Amino acid sequence: MSPPSTAGARGAVPDENALAELAEWVAIASVSSDPDRARDVRRSAGWLVEALRRTGFPRAEPWETDGLPAVYASWPAADPGAPALLVYSHHDVHAVDPSEWRVAEAFVPLVRDGRLHGRGASDAKGQVMSHLWAVRAHLARRTAPAVTVKYLMEGEEEVGSVHLADLLSEHAEDLSADVVMVSDSMLWSLDEPTVCAAVRGSVTATLGIRGAERDVHSGAVSGAAANAAVELCRLVDLLSDASGRVTLPGFYDAVAAPAPDLRAGVGAVPFDLADWQAATGTFGTPGEAGFTAPERLWVRPSAEVARLTAGRTDAPALGLIPAEASADLLFRLVPDQRADHVADQLRAWLDLHRQPCFTYDLEIPPTISDPYRTPPDARALTALTRAVGHAYGAPAGHVGNGGAAPGAQLARACDAPVLFFGTGLPGDRWHGPDERVEVGALRLGVSALARFLDELSAPGGAGTPS
Template identity: 75%
Template sequence: MNAPESATPRDAPAESLAVESLAEWVGIPSVSSDPGHADDVRRSARWLADTMRRTGLPRAEVWETDGLPAVYGCRPAADPGAPVLLTYSHHDVHAADPSEWQVTAPFSPFRRDGRLYGRGASDAKGQVLAHLWALRDHLAERHAPAVTVKYLIEGEEEIGSVHLADVLSEHAEDLSADVVMVSDTMLWSLEEATVCTTVRGSVTATLTVRGAERDLHSGAVSGAAANAALELCRLVDLLSDAAGRITLPGFYDPVAAPGPELRGSLDGLPFELPTWLADTGTFRADGEAGFTATERLWTRPAVEVARLTAGRSGSPSLGLIPSVASADLLLRLVPEQRADQVAGQLRAWLTGHSRAGYAYDLDVSSTISDPYRTPADAPALAALTRAVGHAYGSPARPIGNGGAAPAAQLARACGAPVLFFGTGLPGDRWHGPDERVELQALRLGVRTLGALLRELPSALR
């Protein structure tokens, strides 16, 4: 990392040391999808456990799984009857192609203009450390936290949390809590106080079409032979209609309109399309007709094609007709929808659109996740709303999060309501080149979480 800059004229040495600590962690390439980085994911887990101990957690452990390790930390409150807050996040990161990065290499953190660049700086190592920094400041004011704090930071989120269910089952007693906080979400902006109250679920699947036993020479059979790539494109096109609505049977039956509070919040949320396009690097806003961009992001389901594969990508096509084509599909779900039901609808849809002469295979991932909405009357939600308002100096309004998180799974396992608070921003380039975190977002996060630690005891009692 380059020499630390002063984030503000009154930047304290403690903040510079904290950012250097984040940079050190970001420098560990904990890419869970690459077996060649498995040892780096383990190194990341050990780094975090050590950092938890230095922050003041008497218990900080690396929990091994049949895959990659999670990290657990706990700091009991002085009062044995104090409420328990469990924070969930992850320390693994998405894969990165160094050739696409311009500001710095993915795992060579670089600080510039109030931002720290590097893979994982925002998603989600910065978010995790914001919690520890808030706890550090909280402990500086008192000998023990006002609530018992627990942390579960897994190492497989970027590959679908494949062993999270095992961790939740095996360590159920350690993970018992009165409220759970998922810290793998985004703020709306540095100026607008918002609280995420809902996240979409997801169903991921790979659709494979086979049209021949082997690749065919187009000069011999073109115009008469089955083409797996064309058949796949036909199916992908049929997934949504001209109005952008998904065509799965019964898909929209449980989808409800947003409640008046959320709709009012969305209508009043500052949103400038050119700014959003520039922040996200998107060429145009698209999707279901009749809804605004924010409604599409948070209150409507969506379907995406994450990858299309056909033919010989590593060499010239040589005039061949590919025998096999596949598409990785991602369906985003909203509350009231169930992931297992949508998976069944996808299978029924494929059966209804299959044609004789082709072979089809639909492989639905085992790591599908249900959407989740924080109960509106949860006292902890009111406490978080007040804490965000304290950090921003203005009342907070509800928003959603467009991605998926294992919130429903955590709620079922822990028997507790789930809150959402993260320090990411739409322009942080998650999963893309030159990922970055705004240091001001981390400051706001520390203030919010510190206020929450003070608010929760009275709220939950």
């Protein structure tokens, strides 16, 4: 299925000039986790401000934080009574190991075979640019947007959005909106029209274990000394049972049944295991028994281990028993779970499994996030569903998203329904080597977003019925 062309609208399709514009931004190494790249993150913010001004936004400016800058822009609608749309995304990118990149260097973008390769091409600079191109297409037949358009593009998403709450509080008036759209999301595929109507929440934690004052030669203590690495492996194994269910006490007490439209959407989306494995580079679909892979991705919670560290990593092990070990843990949550409750459950779980010959340190950062479900009766969700269906040329269904986003946080701060629409794909290799974005996905995004602005401006296009 091929999306309809929007070539007649100025700037609508990412042609060579538009892709060159995106590539110029991708070339800025805005890695927020690297203090040496702080200047590049600021350059990225400045680049985006200028791109917004070129598009015509009368207000576009960096917003400073105690860390790295966000970008804000606004363009009032021609009609003062029109709804206001706030688009949230980010301009910082994930860290890079240059030795792992094969197709192109991370910050030397390359267009090849219908894809633009480079760090941030999909997550999330390509998504942000699709909004700018859509606004340009929308303005091809008018002098001002049909709805007030506002952007908040933070510069610290990849390090946990540590100052997002401050931005939302300090700039509440500027960020007021009738509808919020999170543009840091994925399409299911280029062939199946779907709209993300729910995102999972997340709790991250680092579990540190110590069994000795220092590394000890195994010849002196093997078999009679506490081994932090072995204890860490024991605890990681205990995180889930034989059926793949998470073992935190009370973890499933608040897991709600999937909403009917989500259940129908999950069941209707074609899922080919071989294609999915090829796109994601995975070898199989283990997980909670009794559920399909799409159900595990979208409507069930999960526990993952993101990193394990123990022993010498800079030299041969030399027969040493490691004194300490650590694991980075990640829990994905679904409605109606609460992130703070799951954090407490994790602490209680660790207390159940402590052993006297080890010390334990559990760190849970404050950047946990709750799951969020777009209100199914939100008129804006209907408008977006129609717009995506128009772009694909077929009716769109509702699905979930396997990752997390600050949907609940934005909904509380703005007192507005939150939508999700992005141009990423499961095979775009977010956070991995050789990240890329499909030009076809950008084209679909532009078509859907330009149509969405029209749909949102129609009577009853925004908000939730009372």
